Amino acid sequence: MPDQTLLGQFEQVVLGAVLSLGKNAYGVTIHARVVELSAPRGVTRGAVYATLDRLEDKGLLTSWLSEPAKERGGRARRYYRLEKSGEQALRESAEAAKRLYDTLARSLKGLAWKPLR
Amino acid sequence: METAALAPPPLLEWAVERLLPVPVRENVMGDLREVYRGPWQYLREAACTVPRVAASHAWRNANLPALGLNGALIWFCLGGLRANGEGLDTATIALATAAGIAALILIQMYGDAGRPSGARAIKGAIWTVGLVVLLCVWNFGLRYQRIGGADYLLEFGMLQSLPFVLPVLGLLRTGLLLQSDRQAEQLSASSPSAPEDDYRAFAASARRANRIESAALIAAAWAIPALAGPGPWLPAIFIVTAAYLLAQNLWRVEQGAGLRSRYRRQLQARRQLRHFLSWLWAAPFLMAACRLLVWPGYENGRAILVALGSSAIVSICFLARAADSECAGLLRERLARLEAGPAA
Numbered sequence: 468m469p470d471q472t473l474l475g476q477f478e479q480v481v482l483g484a485v486l487s488l489g490k491n492a493y494g495v496t497i498h499a500r501v502v503e504l505s506a507p508r509g510v511t512r513g514a515v516y517a518t519l520d521r522l523e524d525k526g527l528l529t530s531w532l533s534e535p536a537k538e539r540g541g542r543a544r545r546y547y548r549l550e551k552s553g554e555q556a557l558r559e560s561a562e563a564a565k566r567l568y569d570t571l572a573r574s575l576k577g578l579a580w581k582p583l584r
Numbered sequence: 585m586e587t588a589a590l591a592p593p594p595l596l597e598w599a600v601e602r603l604l605p606v607p608v609r610e611n612v613m614g615d616l617r618e619v620y621r622g623p624w625q626y627l628r629e630a631a632c633t634v635p636r637v638a639a640s641h642a643w644r645n646a647n648l649p650a651l652g653l654n655g656a657l658i659w660f661c662l663g664g665l666r667a668n669g670e671g672l673d674t675a676t677i678a679l680a681t682a683a684g685i686a687a688l689i690l691i692q693m694y695g696d697a698g699r700p701s702g703a704r705a706i707k708g709a710i711w712t713v714g715l716v717v718l719l720c721v722w723n724f725g726l727r728y729q730r731i732g733g734a735d736y737l738l739e740f741g742m743l744q745s746l747p748f749v750l751p752v753l754g755l756l757r758t759g760l761l762l763q764s765d766r767q768a769e770q771l772s773a774s775s776p777s778a779p780e781d782d783y784r785a786f787a788a789s790a791r792r793a794n795r796i797e798s799a800a801l802i803a804a805a806w807a808i809p810a811l812a813g814p815g816p817w818l819p820a821i822f823i824v825t826a827a828y829l830l831a832q833n834l835w836r837v838e839q840g841a842g843l844r845s846r847y848r849r850q851l852q853a854r855r856q857l858r859h860f861l862s863w864l865w866a867a868p869f870l871m872a873a874c875r876l877l878v879w880p881g882y883e884n885g886r887a888i889l890v891a892l893g894s895s896a897i898v899s900i901c902f903l904a905r906a907a908d909s910e911c912a913g914l915l916r917e918r919l920a921r922l923e924a925g926p927a928a
Binding site: 493498513514516520523524527528530531532540543544550 | 632644
């Protein structure tokens, strides 16, 4: 049985987006943040929904519907929040990325951390 | 976030909504509306969103054992692996089974799973009786009817008695409606409890129902040959289904997935299982109607038997569908209850 907390690259981005948005994490804002984090690659809304579903199935996220909102034609928002296991998975992914970066920085000359902005 | 008064053309919005699976319509349609900038942008967004969302939903919520059992039921009811080689050929049966499974997946994604109102339920009964009358008139007008034969006078008597089918069907339908009304009341009266409590109560009642129904399925498997004929396949499906229900009670998926997600998926899986069970219970009666009434009627030129058989088939289908829609509606109410509150 594969480890449910092993994250793919895109899953890390989506989980990171949900974490950074805090209480305002729903479809529209998550997609906008994922596009921002994945630049210059484009990301479709459908890919974000499918990944959110998968992460929820893994137990890393939880979701619920809000009250209907007028500006959405009376439709509810589905809000997402990280579970403890999601935070842990994200932490492990970040540590693994850090180790990889450190290894590459030692081997590849000229590799330097450049913040996006 | 821009919240301009821009809104997609109603027809376009309606069309996109119809393409989305029912459980995700609320949030996805809202998101698409929120980012609306113009019809072309809306269409592009919908084209990039709907197929992925539909495929993801279908895959995540497919109850594969229930679909497999459904496939087996369709296959054997159409005469798959028949010893004497009469009737439909294997390729046709395989094609019909595949089409049946595809249709089931689509029904589960797009079918309106809400409980019908009393008026709608009774309208359904009236339409069913209308169809029964049409079938009778059609059958009496067919060539195999021997004028002046054994059923010549009976047919008029039967046509006159048809209106009395309506109260019977209406009564049965109302009984189903009242029973699920009572269950819905119990559900809403059981306090706005935490999802954990709801889930525990749901799991306990599902396990209880599984135990009772598996015992009933095993008992029914012995009685089936009297109704559906001597073939071993339908009793075998009953036994396998009983074993599957009992296995569900033993196999608890507690670890891994979060509670809400697990509960949501179990509700969806339960809905598909109930759908299958409604039709499984109907299958022996449908086969009996064909075996004892319709086919002998055709062979012996007795319109009354064909008319009775086809009326029985329509009525059984009506009741199976009614039982299924009541159960699906209750599960949907549970789902709505789960979705309503924020996570603790």
